[in-house]
Amino acid sequence: MTAALLGVVRERTPLVHCVTNLVATTLSANVLLAVGASPAMVEDREEAAELAAVAGALVVNTGTMTPERADGMRAAANAALDVGTPWLLDPVGVGPLALRTRVAGELLRLGPAVVRGNASEILALAGHDGGGRGVDATDSVDDAAAAADELARRYGTVVAVSGVVDRLTDGATVRHVRGGHAVMGRMTATGCALGAVTGAFLAAARGTGDDSLTAAVAAHAVVGATGAAAGASAAGPGTFVPAWLDALAATDGRNADALVDGG
Ligand SMILES: Nc1ncnc2c1ncn2[C@@H]1O[C@H](COP(=O)(O)OP(=O)(O)OP(=O)(O)O)[C@@H](O)[C@H]1O
Numbered sequence: 270m271t272a273a274l275l276g277v278v279r280e281r282t283p284l285v286h287c288v289t290n291l292v293a294t295t296l297s298a299n300v301l302l303a304v305g306a307s308p309a310m311v312e313d314r315e316e317a318a319e320l321a322a323v324a325g326a327l328v329v330n331t332g333t334m335t336p337e338r339a340d341g342m343r344a345a346a347n348a349a350l351d352v353g354t355p356w357l358l359d360p361v362g363v364g365p366l367a368l369r370t371r372v373a374g375e376l377l378r379l380g381p382a383v384v385r386g387n388a389s390e391i392l393a394l395a396g397h398d399g400g401g402r403g404v405d406a407t408d409s410v411d412d413a414a415a416a417a418d419e420l421a422r423r424y425g426t427v428v429a430v431s432g433v434v435d436r437l438t439d440g441a442t443v444r445h446v447r448g449g450h451a452v453m454g455r456m457t458a459t460g461c462a463l464g465a466v467t468g469a470f471l472a473a474a475r476g477t478g479d480d481s482l483t484a485a486v487a488a489h490a491v492v493g494a495t496g497a498a499a500g501a502s503a504a505g506p507g508t509f510v511p512a513w514l515d516a517l518a519a520t521d522g523r524n525a526d527a528l529v530d531g532g
């Protein structure tokens with residue numbers, strides 16, 4: 270399943286429109302290229318409709334929020350909705366910071382296909398008291414399970430919570446994805462890059478008829494498998510990045526389904 274969708278990404282090289290943060294931009298773009306997609310890191314609201322017309326998916330990430338970037342996010346999400354382009358919301362830092370919490374709530378109500386975040390962000394987005402202080406999680410994936418299910422059902426979306434074991438749900442079905450490596454929590458923007466890869470798989474799934482949960486699970490499995498391999502070979506966070514990009518570029522995805530559990 271994962272190998273087939275990865276093959277579609279490589280065959281179609283979908284354009285993934287990213288309105289992302291200042292920290293994550295280059296890593297996300299390189300990860301998209303390594304996986305076989307085509308990144309466009311564009312945040313201005315005036316350019317949103319032009320990109321929506323040609324993009325296979327949109328990724329909106331609230332990591333470095335400003336009022337101008339918030340306008341770009343709203344415009345991009347609305348433009349994607351107008352033309353039926355699937356989009357993903359990564360609510361980075363939601364909870365302790367008021368502007369992005371408000372904007373992420375607005376974006377959530379527009380109906381993303383997937384919401385992807387760490388446990389503290391998902392708890393906060395669901396209106397629970399998470400322990401988040403900044404952009405890193407202080408809650409476990411299990412702590413956020415009920416909040417994720419609730420969000421998925423209330424907004425008709427897929428909710429993917431990352432951590433030691435990632436948990437994804439559409440409100441009815443739950444999938445766990447193992448893999449990854451502890452070093453991924455010791456460097457920045459791996460979760461943001463995971464969101465970008467999920468965008469590439471959402472774009473691929475438009476052609477295959479796979480649902481958003483299937484696409485998101487496949488993306489997490491590819492990141493889990495390549496992250497585990499790169500983490501095992503790297504000396505630390507510095508050498509992890511090139512090893513990960515090489516692993517993403519080299520994988521055919523065939524070892525990834527073994528990381529996925531049903532319940
Ligand atoms: N201890 C760990 N063991 C295995 N994989 C991990 C671990 N910590 C994080 N990961 C993996 O790293 C990726 C990013 O997850 P994380 O929860 O750190 O995202 P995040 O907090 O949103 O990151 P960021 O905001 O810095 O981009 C996921 O693929 C996750 O599975």
Ligand SMILES: Cc1ncsc1CCO
Pocket residue numbers: 290292293332333361404457458461
């Ligand atoms: C470190 C950091 N600060 C704002 S966004 C970001 C990247 C991880 O989410």
Ligand SMILES: [Mg+2]
Pocket residue numbers: 361362386387404460461
């Ligand atoms: Mg994050």
